[in-house]
Amino acid sequence: MLNVKSVDEVMKIIDSSFGDFSVGTEFVNIREAVGRVTAEDIFADEDIPGFDRSTVDGYAVIAADTFGASDSLPAQLELVGEVFMGEKPLFGLKKGQAAVIPTGGELPSNSDAVVMLEYTDNYEDGFIYINKAVAPGSGVIFRGDDVRAGSVVIKANHRLRPQDIGLLAAMGKQCIRVRRKLKVGIVSTGDEIVDITEKPTGAKVRDVNSYFMYSALLSHGAEPIFYGVVRDSYEKIRQVVEKMLNECDIGLISGGSSVGARDETCKVIDSFGAPGILVHGIAVKPGKPTIIGKVKNKALVGLPGHPGSVFFIFNIFVLRLMEVMSGVEKSQVRCVKVKMAVNYPSNEGREEFLPVKLEKSSEGILAWPVFSKSGLISLLSSADGYVRICRNSEGLTAGEETEVILF
Amino acid sequence: MLNVKSVDEVMKIIDSSFGDFSVGTEFVNIREAVGRVTAEDIFADEDIPGFDRSTVDGYAVIAADTFGASDSLPAQLELVGEVFMGEKPLFGLKKGQAAVIPTGGELPSNSDAVVMLEYTDNYEDGFIYINKAVAPGSGVIFRGDDVRAGSVVIKANHRLRPQDIGLLAAMGKQCIRVRRKLKVGIVSTGDEIVDITEKPTGAKVRDVNSYFMYSALLSHGAEPIFYGVVRDSYEKIRQVVEKMLNECDIGLISGGSSVGARDETCKVIDSFGAPGILVHGIAVKPGKPTIIGKVKNKALVGLPGHPGSVFFIFNIFVLRLMEVMSGVEKSQVRCVKVKMAVNYPSNEGREEFLPVKLEKSSEGILAWPVFSKSGLISLLSSADGYVRICRNSEGLTAGEETEVILF
Numbered sequence: 025m026l027n028v029k030s031v032d033e034v035m036k037i038i039d040s041s042f043g044d045f046s047v048g049t050e051f052v053n054i055r056e057a058v059g060r061v062t063a064e065d066i067f068a069d070e071d072i073p074g075f076d077r078s079t080v081d082g083y084a085v086i087a088a089d090t091f092g093a094s095d096s097l098p099a100q101l102e103l104v105g106e107v108f109m110g111e112k113p114l115f116g117l118k119k120g121q122a123a124v125i126p127t128g129g130e131l132p133s134n135s136d137a138v139v140m141l142e143y144t145d146n147y148e149d150g151f152i153y154i155n156k157a158v159a160p161g162s163g164v165i166f167r168g169d170d171v172r173a174g175s176v177v178i179k180a181n182h183r184l185r186p187q188d189i190g191l192l193a194a195m196g197k198q199c200i201r202v203r204r205k206l207k208v209g210i211v212s213t214g215d216e217i218v219d220i221t222e223k224p225t226g227a228k229v230r231d232v233n234s235y236f237m238y239s240a241l242l243s244h245g246a247e248p249i250f251y252g253v254v255r256d257s258y259e260k261i262r263q264v265v266e267k268m269l270n271e272c273d274i275g276l277i278s279g280g281s282s283v284g285a286r287d288e289t290c291k292v293i294d295s296f297g298a299p300g301i302l303v304h305g306i307a308v309k310p311g312k313p314t315i316i317g318k319v320k321n322k323a324l325v326g327l328p329g330h331p332g333s334v335f336f337i338f339n340i341f342v343l344r345l346m347e348v349m350s351g352v353e354k355s356q357v358r359c360v361k362v363k364m365a366v367n368y369p370s371n372e373g374r375e376e377f378l379p380v381k382l383e384k385s386s387e388g389i390l391a392w393p394v395f396s397k398s399g400l401i402s403l404l405s406s407a408d409g410y411v412r413i414c415r416n417s418e419g420l421t422a423g424e425e426t427e428v429i430l431f
Numbered sequence: 432m433l434n435v436k437s438v439d440e441v442m443k444i445i446d447s448s449f450g451d452f453s454v455g456t457e458f459v460n461i462r463e464a465v466g467r468v469t470a471e472d473i474f475a476d477e478d479i480p481g482f483d484r485s486t487v488d489g490y491a492v493i494a495a496d497t498f499g500a501s502d503s504l505p506a507q508l509e510l511v512g513e514v515f516m517g518e519k520p521l522f523g524l525k526k527g528q529a530a531v532i533p534t535g536g537e538l539p540s541n542s543d544a545v546v547m548l549e550y551t552d553n554y555e556d557g558f559i560y561i562n563k564a565v566a567p568g569s570g571v572i573f574r575g576d577d578v579r580a581g582s583v584v585i586k587a588n589h590r591l592r593p594q595d596i597g598l599l600a601a602m603g604k605q606c607i608r609v610r611r612k613l614k615v616g617i618v619s620t621g622d623e624i625v626d627i628t629e630k631p632t633g634a635k636v637r638d639v640n641s642y643f644m645y646s647a648l649l650s651h652g653a654e655p656i657f658y659g660v661v662r663d664s665y666e667k668i669r670q671v672v673e674k675m676l677n678e679c680d681i682g683l684i685s686g687g688s689s690v691g692a693r694d695e696t697c698k699v700i701d702s703f704g705a706p707g708i709l710v711h712g713i714a715v716k717p718g719k720p721t722i723i724g725k726v727k728n729k730a731l732v733g734l735p736g737h738p739g740s741v742f743f744i745f746n747i748f749v750l751r752l753m754e755v756m757s758g759v760e761k762s763q764v765r766c767v768k769v770k771m772a773v774n775y776p777s778n779e780g781r782e783e784f785l786p787v788k789l790e791k792s793s794e795g796i797l798a799w800p801v802f803s804k805s806g807l808i809s810l811l812s813s814a815d816g817y818v819r820i821c822r823n824s825e826g827l828t829a830g831e832e833t834e835v836i837l838f
Contacts, residue, residue, distance in 0.1 A: 058650055072809075077634075109621065112634050128621075170808055177812075188812050190640070190642055198628065216517030220603050226517055229601075232600045235461060235600035236597030243593055400572065400577045403577075404597070404598075405592075405594050
């Protein structure tokens, strides 16, 4: 019998059972590091910028020399030099002096502000006339303003975005330590399943789930490994699961997880000893007959055979499992708030995932349920996202504001 | 002089100038196709499913035989066989007959519905007792219900998601024609810039922009090519741009695009003849001194030197250019609606991109502007997204609902 658990209960079981998994680390060049997860806090070795830098084209000054300056009464400062890009100025300023400086140039010693070109007049008489008072620090980024030497610049367990790679470049970090990619094995079970390289005969169907999961794993930064299609036999499934346990961090077994004559996945998972099966059945639609098990410190997930169910179980539970096991900080779910286009009644007692198509209308964006019989594959390809209808809801009403999680 | 254009004007120029670019195609295995863009409509060669299939565990019946059946008056049907997974049933049903069938099994000929196990009683007397009437089609997906042979299943110019790969697998498509990845060259200009493999001396700074753009291009499915750092000299820049024009579809040149003594990028782009410069200056903050040019059918973009500016110009304009040139359907922008945590005054007359950090509070999620002096690199790494403040707005007020575009 299924001892069905709620979505929240399953999430808690995943968190508590796999939170201590440690995936190992490796060094990568930052050119290949986007999307990878940092394995340690990354410290700055030096101040950024490494010198007081002008943020505008203009004149480096001592701010106090400009106090009271205005169009009608400009401050007259002696021009004593020019700062060149990338070169350290070999002179400093004394009271009453100024120097030409470009954006990005280093301030001469003793200067503490830069006046923008447009607030100055230059009559080529050896002086520069400042028409506006500036405060100390105006037009300047001081040494260490951006990053302070010794500070943590990027924390551990962070999935690196392009802007983080830019920051690493600024610090001169060429290689960094990241978490190894999770190795995730994929096998499809079922006497009726054939790989897409074969032509299905009789009442056989092609293996859809392996290809969907392989691509989804690639998209989420894991390393997927194909284990092909096996028949619904205890021995055959056990053989391939044992191989997966040796070679992978997670094993995904699709098909054969309904409570019925062919429910071998469950027996196989339990055959490897404790802790064994953690979850057998989740109160969701679609995807109820899902199994989550643990063998030593590794995870095995039995997914239903329907591609539609696999899609949701993968996106809701397998991705969470992968986050927990790779130790990465929780990702933001990408949602949009839109209005339901029509009524949608829902079964009470279990959470439902409803695929929807978004359409622009005069009332804003509307969500249309992609109605469909169970198991249609084309459905998901035509949907833009899905709505989570919570287990005690009686459904959604037309015009109701709803959160759609985008694919 | 800058003839500054608005964001909308620039978008229109990109659309009209590069819409006819054609990027070429190649065949890939669907295992490697996720994230790629289809080059042609993909047709189904066969019906999916290829046979009438049960969606439940139960009994295949002729629906008319169950009419009027109820708990108190079950329909008594003769059990004539069992359907096995993946095997074509070698028998058909006659009036008054039923057969055992598993989820996914093929319906025997002449049957048109499946009654779920729970609505039946089996007393092992050679008959099955049906307690509920079913309509024709109940518990069944008919041949071609999911995909009809000859129909377009995935359109051209579609960026393939994992669920699309699943659909391709269902159709037995092992290889498909996709658009070649856009080749995008990256060069940084500036006498003060050194590559991260060098230790900056004097007032030099490391090349941040190339590494950010390289990673961002990888994330967006392009093929980035490094051209290193070149000095601010017309000849040197022209040399590398010529090389990029030979080898790439798009050339990105960062630094050196402010109107000043060192504005060589503009001259270089114009030196290759018409059409040349299309945009010189955009009414945005940050990123005003941006150049967009066209040489033959290829694109050259001159980006400002500030990493903060490059970030926005890349995300707003370069990504749009890449979408247009690769012919892909427009991507959805991922937004969240949140409240501003504080007031933020904005300059009138140009659109502003304001990086924000999101924080949960009792009033929901709040957006905090990441205040910063121009040019700070650490800023972007700490922000979760940004707000577009339109050019005629006077800014944002605390509590105002605002759309944040997520990084």
